[in-house]
Amino acid sequence: MFGVSEPFKRFVLVFLFCAAWELFPRLNLLDPLILPPLSKVMKRAFVLLLQGDLLQHIYQSLWRVFAGFLLSVAVAFPLGIFLGLFKKSEKYLEPLFGLFRPLAPPAWIPVAILWFGIGDKPAIFIIFVGTFFSTLTGITMAVRRLDKDLINVAFIFGANLRQTIWFVVIPSLLPSVFAQLRLTLSLSWMCVVAAEMVAVKKGIGFMMMEARNLFRTEDIFVGILVVGLIGLLMDRLLNMVERKTIKWRKGLSAHEFFETG
């Protein structure tokens, strides 16, 4: 199209979107109090970064995300492997999990505050309950999908348990484990923002909520931009690690690999 090179084409819509964000409020098609122009939001972001405590908020949110993410992964992985290996265990645990799974993360906010008060703990708790079941299901399924015949191959060649796990099970699981880690991380990021809107005194979510209370529209949109960009960045980062680790499918992410079988 118009001889534009590929990388530029991909961002045409992003560019149009930014242009609309800038022009609509500028031309008073939208009230700038409802949606400030992009340039003003960006300017404000820099001011907050350099003079305000935006970095502090980001730091707080990130650390909560990593704590919640690690906690969730640390509990869900071993349990998921167990459930995957022992089909019968699911029969007993599934009704229990089925009860908790439909509870959206914000539903836990009152409980979190009741139990943990205000601060990091309730936020981490909400990330945990918000990501735990998805992670657990993902890992259970990954273990279930293990190709039994591939394990039979290991047996045929005389592999012991340790060798079977190291040479066959782990490499088999790697693609779906990475896919799950990406999903869990992005879910954690969504949860933290929700949690911070009520249960804490620092963090991006808190910053946005405070801005709303003080009618600082620009700050709210700074929050939106920051949340989006950081989420994107984290996903890209994990994707990069994934590509480095799973060299045998260059150019295909784990997710795509499973789609194409």
Place this chain on the structure above:
Amino acid sequence: MSFLKLVNLSKSFNTDKGIVQVIKNISIDIKKGEFVAIVGPSGCGKTTLLKIIAGLEKPDDGSVLLQGEEANSNNIVLVFQNPLLFPWATVQENVGFGLRLKGIPKIKIEKVVLDLLKKIGLNDFKSFYPHQLSGGMQQKVALARALAVDPVLLLMDEPFASLDAIAREELQEELINIWRMFEKTIVLVTHSLREALLLADIVYVLTPRPTVIKSVHPIEIPRPRNAYLPILSHLELKLKKELAESKKIGNLDNLTFSDSQLTSDKL
């Protein structure tokens, strides 16, 4: 002296439809260096039989004796119907898998593997990943992976069933060469009579479930054989009739199934 002796093997599975007797009192004697083919309709328990020999399944009854001793799966290798290569490993790494498990030094593994790859014409593909190879090529790599550990017994479960005709013929020929070059004892399971007659020294024909040996046919046709030899077609036709007949019996209600009918003409 028999090299591999299957004595009265029986196996049944618990399924949701109740207990299904899969194989029943199967006894086979195999000589060292022999190329044995076992033919039977699909679902009759050929895979199960090989898994029992390889130690992947336990028989309900009977035993597998290798050179007079209870076989432990050591150095009996089974090549599956699908190549089952490790998708994350190159051809060279796949072929070296068995040796690596044994803790053999990397340099030595490399030497053995490259040597083997050269012998069976896979040298140019040593750094390919499985998904970059055709089905026939993948199965050849699986065969190389089995040969690399120098097994005393090579079991093959319909290894060419999922290949196209051209690749199948190529690999059949290749298998005969390998059998000669490496002097292996091979038990090949197949549902193709032609394949069995083309390759084996002796062909065992199985009935449908509960599976017993219907007949045994030593094939004394000199190699190289080709599929158009009149004697082969003649034999194929004869065995085909035999199989069709046993299928008829097999299709009857299991209750009226009399296995004395079938075992009567067992050798």
